[in-house]
Amino acid sequence: MVIISNERLADQVYRMCLDGDTSLITAPGQFINIKVPGFYLRRPISISDYDDEGVTIIYKVVGNGTDVLSRMQPGEKLMCLMGLGNGFDVNACGEHTLIVGGGVGTPPMYGMAKALLALGKRVTVVLGFNSKSDVFYEEEFKELSRLLSGIELDVRVSTVDGSWGTKGFVTDCLKGLDDVTDYCACGPIPMLKALYNHFNGKILGQLSFEERMGCGFGACVGCSINTKSGFKKVCKDGPIFWSQDVFFKS
Known part of the structure; x- marks a missing residue:
């Protein structure tokens, strides 16, 4: 694929647009494996957005x-x-989906929000970062709602140090969301666990895991997580799993 642009978004965070064949991408939440020049192991990076002509990571x-x-x-x-990867199941979402991204778990949630808004679904977005210097894509989410639905999207941001948005974690931004039917999230395991505990298993969630990958094909088992049906490989069986199927360490 050919690099169209490669720009800095936040502290150590970059957006790259690539031109090329995207016919193998079938759902938001999937990822690509990039062969970086000079390195043997490929780099798995989630897809933020794509169309017939290219992809954004x-x-x-x-x-x-x-x-x-x-x-x-x-x-x-x-x-x-x-x-x-398997990608998010858009058709499994209800009438009001909570979209949650933590740090570099934010990119795939943009594509999921876009897909749901295109179907006329109600979406609330919560993004979590450590500090203001780490925040990115807040405005892009808001612009997405104006382009697809014409209705202002409820986008909430938390920072651990309180330098932007709500001080604390993504779970501190969930007040008033009692009518959420389901949630989709990508971020660190402690964040995914906190979301699961917040909803107490009463509503279903699709959780995208950020485990480090070696091969990206399921051969090295380096990215395995524990589920109710045994250990699963994030790269091959995931990266997305249903919340009720995952065992979180206490």
């Missing part, structure tokens, strides 16, 4: 591979494996 610089990725320029090419 958002990634955080956390090591040498993503550092190289952040310095790549428009016109350069990347080898990408597309449409990996």
Whole structure:
């Protein structure tokens, strides 16, 4: 695929737009595996948005591979494996879906919100970050609602240090949302566990896990999580699992 743009969004967070075949992408929440020049292992990165002509990814610089990725320029090419993972089940969502993104778990939630709004569903978005310097895509979510539904989207933001939005965690932004029918979330495991505990298992959630992946094909079992039907590989069986099927460590 050809890099169209590669820009900084927040502290160590970048958005890259790629031009190429996206026919293998079938659902929001899937990911791609990128072959970064000079590195053997591919980098799995969630898909934020896509259309017939290209894909948008958002990634955080956390090591040498993503550092190289952040310095790549428009016109350069990347080898990408597309449409990996199961993706969110849009048809399983009810009339009012809560969309939750934590840090770099935010990108795939943009695509899910877009899909639900296109179906005329009611959506509330909650985004969680450590600090104001980490916040990104708040305005993009708001603009998305204006483009697709014409109705202002309820977008709430929390920061751990209180420098932007509500001080605390995503669960501190859930007041007044008693009519939520279901939720979809991506972020750190403590955040996913907190959401599950908040709803006390009374409503179903689709949880996207951010486990580190080695191969991306299910061969190395490095990204396994414990579920009620045994250990599952995030890269092959996920990355999305139903909340009631996951065992969270106490």
